[in-house]
Amino acid sequence: MAIKRDYYEVLGVAREASDDEIKRAFRRAAQRHHPDVDKSDGAEQRFKELNEAYRVLGDRQRRQAYDMFGHAGVDAGAGGGFEGFGGGFGPFGDIFDAFFGGSPTGRRGRRVVAGADLRYDLSVEFAEAVSGVKREITFVTLARCPVCGGDGVEPGTEPERCPECNGTGEKRRVSQTILGQMVNIVACPRCGGEGRVIATPCHECSGEGRIRSERTLEVNVPAGIESGQRIALEGQGEAGPRGGPPGDLYVVVTVRDHPELVRRGAELFFELPVTFPQAALGATLLVPTVDGTTDVEVPAGTQSGHEIRLRGQGFPRLRGSGRGDLHVVVNVVVPHKLSKRERELLTELGNERPAAELPRGGSGVFERIRDFFG
Numbered sequence: 545m546a547i548k549r550d551y552y553e554v555l556g557v558a559r560e561a562s563d564d565e566i567k568r569a570f571r572r573a574a575q576r577h578h579p580d581v582d583k584s585d586g587a588e589q590r591f592k593e594l595n596e597a598y599r600v601l602g603d604r605q606r607r608q609a610y611d612m613f614g615h616a617g618v619d620a621g622a623g624g625g626f627e628g629f630g631g632g633f634g635p636f637g638d639i640f641d642a643f644f645g646g647s648p649t650g651r652r653g654r655r656v657v658a659g660a661d662l663r664y665d666l667s668v669e670f671a672e673a674v675s676g677v678k679r680e681i682t683f684v685t686l687a688r689c690p691v692c693g694g695d696g697v698e699p700g701t702e703p704e705r706c707p708e709c710n711g712t713g714e715k716r717r718v719s720q721t722i723l724g725q726m727v728n729i730v731a732c733p734r735c736g737g738e739g740r741v742i743a744t745p746c747h748e749c750s751g752e753g754r755i756r757s758e759r760t761l762e763v764n765v766p767a768g769i770e771s772g773q774r775i776a777l778e779g780q781g782e783a784g785p786r787g788g789p790p791g792d793l794y795v796v797v798t799v800r801d802h803p804e805l806v807r808r809g810a811e812l813f814f815e816l817p818v819t820f821p822q823a824a825l826g827a828t829l830l831v832p833t834v835d836g837t838t839d840v841e842v843p844a845g846t847q848s849g850h851e852i853r854l855r856g857q858g859f860p861r862l863r864g865s866g867r868g869d870l871h872v873v874v875n876v877v878v879p880h881k882l883s884k885r886e887r888e889l890l891t892e893l894g895n896e897r898p899a900a901e902l903p904r905g906g907s908g909v910f911e912r913i914r915d916f917f918g
Contacts, residue, residue: 659788683759695787714731754783
């Protein structure tokens with residue numbers, strides 16, 4: 545039998561969270577993980593897990609039993625039914641609230657609309673992506689109105705019940721079909737499904753409950769991040785209209801290229817140019833790394849395309865331990881122009897070692913990289 549996760553962990557709330565905090569956490573999670581929205585593997589199971597957790601923590605008596613005895617105190621009733629039709633459908637009413645602003649019974653609170661998610665493009669240096677960095681970002685967003693606190697009403701006044709829908713936020717339209725009468729429930733056109741109208745809107749936000757504002761946040765860019773990856777900052781997006789929950793902020797990172805090193809995930813590649821004498825006789829040469837430079841021994845008789853691997857000299861692994869490797873690929877450089885003396889020496893060498901004795905074939909640096917990722 546699978547071990548159940550802690551219900552507080554499932555909803556992402558602290559054990560001392562209030563009823564309202566638990567309800568808000570469930571609604572947001574239900575919006576994200578509903579199988580019609582979340583197409584990833586396991587979405588249906590996560591959605592069932594959310595329902596089960598809220599069915600317990602959203603009920604004070606069951607929550608008290610769970611706090612005292614854990615899963616054993618609520619397993620007898622945590623998984624069953626609709627809680628009775630007279631009980632407001634338990635958490636299912638909150639699922640309707642999360643997606644449609646109402647519950648299937650018609651007894652509902654005002655419709656709450658979440659704020660929009662935001663995207664911020666952040667560019668970091670190659671070295672910053674190696675070590676990780678904290679960066680301050682500034683952006684313009686819709687923030688909760690400081691005058692009315694997000695309600696949209698002028699301080700000292702109260703919103704009124706919508707006369708069009710009598711505060712339900714819904715309008716029922718009855719149509720005749722071949723199967724009989726069909727009732728279609730839609731949001732009230734006057735109040736937009738909120739069930740209330742603002743007679744005296746806030747002078748600062750004109751009843752919207754939010755104003756344009758500049759924000760500054762500190763973003764922690766982890767070591768090993770790659771271009772195109774994003775950092776999610778929950779609840780840092782736009783404020784919802786008239787007190788709705790905020791959206792999220794997604795920081796999309798671009799890592800600037802290194803002038804000499806080529807990155808492929810956690811692996812780094814460097815093409816090391818060597819002269820013919822260095823390749824033939826061997827040499828100690830300096831190569832760049834993410835931490836500075838290091839000496840590399842080129843063995844005597846090294847051929848073009850030969851790879852020297854420096855273990856642990858690559859990029860940090862973002863979701864793992866340790867670092868990748870630095871692949872130093874030798875490229876024997878043939879000079880375009882020769883002096884008279886160089887020509888004489890190479891001619892003499894050519895006479896000493898006929899072409900038939902020379903190795904054939906071999907691959908260049910880019911073929912080596914291609915073969916590595918295969």
